[in-house]
Amino acid sequence: MTTLAARPTTSRLGYVDNLRIMLTVLVLAHHSALTYSALPFWYWTEPSTSPSGIALVVFAVVNQFYFMGFFFLISGLFVPGSVDRKGPGAFARDRLIRLGIPLVAYWLVARPVLSLREWPARSAEGESFLHFWFTVGDPGPLWFVEVLLVLTLAYAAFRALRARVGVRSGVVVDGGVGAEGVAGAQGVAAQPRPVGFWAIAGLVGVLGLATFLWRLVVPAGTYWEVVGLPTPAYLPQYVILFVVGLLATRRGWLTALTVRQGWAALVVAVVGLGMAAGTTALATAPGAGALALLASAVAENIFAVSMIVALLVLFREKFSGQPAWARFAAQNSFAVYVIHPLVLVGVAMLFAPLVAPAGVKFLILLALAIPLCWGFAHLLRRIPGVARVL
Structure with missing residues (x-):
């Protein structure tokens, strides 16, 4: 019997944690922009078709091209x-x-609270408050946690099946690492494999083709009400980049x-x-054909992969250190993600009487929400047992 053992490690990559902080702030900025843009896709909105309101739409659309896919890659x-350390079970x-409890808690508490504005109308139709509480709204931003839970459980099932097949064939894979077995927790291999231009171009090609074929069935702008998924048109990107994150861990692509x-x-x-924005506008116009859809799918993923590679290298080379504030922010970033809708909506409601351009209100909301979110997240995690989950 042959045993291929993994070498456990415990260190983390500071720049990856710093990227997670940046992406969390970008999520806050994204939803702050939706609050005051011409896209009324948030719990509390003050729609604006002014130049700054349109600019916030552009900001949100550009974010959507890559930032949640990047989140899935980092999660992977x-x-x-x-x-490796815990075993699949x-x-x-x-x-x-870690993912299921926040999802259920958000569903049972935050979701109905954020939807209370709908209660008077539904009450007038004869609906009971109890029915309203358990049926109104969707998982909101926690759709990311929902999808991530499915992907991680699928990977655990794959690893369990792989280990079982390995035992039957007489090869025991300790931790499921295999011959390339390398450092798990921090995502770096002992002998990084080079990442050539053609490999990156191939990733863009796979993403572009998968997105194009998927959007023939699930066009941009589709909303899956049953599971509360606001951007199912991007599912191929989310899944593929999550898998890239899994593979990058084994092959040391971040270092390479x-x-x-x-x-x-x-x-x-x-x-x-510019190409991504232009082709997306053409693809979403009435009567757009398959060629416009293909161009949009490829252009979006050229931008997405390029941004991800550029940010990975930039943070690895320039922002790898973690001073005390960065460690604090990293420890609380997931809790911030979970609670940020309550903070954003609360602050936006307080400033609703303020008369100011959409862009100005966006900046005020974001400037206040960032410290408030991290402060509330820190206090929440000090409650006994909460840090085990958040």
Whole structure:
């Protein structure tokens, strides 16, 4: 019997945690923009078709091209190492606690509270408050937690099946690492595999083709009410980038990315932004054909992959350190993600009487919400048992 053992590690990559902080702030900025933009897709909105209101729409659309896919990639980085240490069964139970409990808590508490404005109308129709409380709204931003839970449980099932098949064939894979077995928790391999231009281009091609074929069935703007998924048109990107995160852990791709590739990706992202915005506008116009849809799918993912590569290299080279404030922010970032709708809506309601351009109100809301979210998250996590989940 052959045993291929993983070498456990405990260190983390500071720049990956710093990227998670940045993306969490970007989520707050995204939903703050929806509050005052011409897109009324948030719990509390003050729609504006002014120039700054339109600018906030553009900001939100550009974010959507890449930032949640990036979140899934980063989430995937730490999954293999966690399964290595705990085993598939214990890992699955841990995910059900760490992701399932916040999802259920949001559904039972935050979701109906954020939808209370709908109660008078539904009460007038004869609906009971109890029925309203348990049926109004959807998971909101916690759709990310919902999808991530499904993906992580699927990976745990894959690892359990792989281990079972390995035992039957006489090869025991300790932690499921295999011959390339390498550092799990921090997402770095002992011998990083080079990431060439064609590999990055291939990823763009796979993402573009998968997105195009998917959007023939699930066009942009589709909303899945049953599961509360606001952007199912981007599901191929979410799933593929999560898998890229899993593979990057084993192959050391984060370390292998070069500074030159980072600069090249930044240039491509800047140039590709205009292409992505233009083709997306054409693809969502009435009567748009398959060619416009294909161009949009490819252009969006050129921008998305380029931004992700550029940010990975930038943070690895320039923002890898973690001073005390960054450690604090990283520890509380998931709790911030869970509670931020309550904070954003509360602050926006307080400032509703303020007469100011949409862009100004957006900046005020974001400036207040960032410290408030982290402050409330810190206090929440000090409650006994909460830090185990958040």
